Amino acid sequence: AQTVTQSQPEMSVQEAETVTLSCTYDTSESNYYLFWYKQPPSRQMILVIRQEAYKQQNATENRFSVNFQKAAKSFSLKISDSQLGDTAMYFCAFTLQGGSEKLVFGKGTKLTVNP
Amino acid sequence: GAVVSQHPSWVICKSGTSVKIECRSLDFQATTMFWYRQFPKQSLMLMATSNEGSKATYEQGVEKDKFLINHASLTLSTLTVTSAHPEDSSFYICSAPPGLRVGDGYTFGSGTRLTVV
Secondary structure (H helix, E strand, C coil), X not given: CCEEECCXXXXXXXXXXXXXXXXXXXXXXXXXXXXXXXXXXCCCCEEEEEEECCCCXXXXXXXXXXXXXXXXXXXXXXXXXXXXXXXXXXEEEEEECCCCXXXXXXXXXXXXEEC | CCCEEEECCEEEXXXXXXEXXXXXXXXXXXXXXXXXXXXCCCCEEEEEEEECCEEEEXXXXXXXXXXXXXXXXXXXXXXXXXXXXXXXXXXXXXXXXXXXXXXXXXXXXXXXXXEEC
């Protein structure tokens, strides 16, 4: 079974600074997808960034980027130029390749951006 | 992009009654729908997977008779909490997998906050 571990229950960062959220996962499969989802106080799940395991290049989306280390099974999220609106729960998630597989979530990291 | 409409957004019900939560895919066909439960400050816990045209698959420890899931059509999946009790109070979220739209990620409903009094 696949597992996802987020070891930082809470983190805080000053506005405009950079923060990195950690995520490790365990799987015996070679083809899969990894995601970071954001859940603000509204509780709506918002896709932040995704990474296909077969791609060596790290995904980037504006201020968000990942450091994907497949051999180490690590998938960290870096948020640059943090904004107050980045305050939210962040969940790392894993799914097998196929398009209809279930998402496995980590326990989440509560990020607070301070003014 | 793909949208899943979830209703109601919140509901308060009396202990012993049943509550139905609906999730509709608005601009695509969802042959599969995942149902999650989330307690405050915790992660999403998969309860069950509904599939159009077949029985739902429940995760270990989830009571099938309490949480009835029906995938009536390619655009509608429902979760009915039967004989609700205060311990069933939680946040319930549905999610449709991307299928061929893997790049779009999974689509989530806006969630339903259930309070049983």
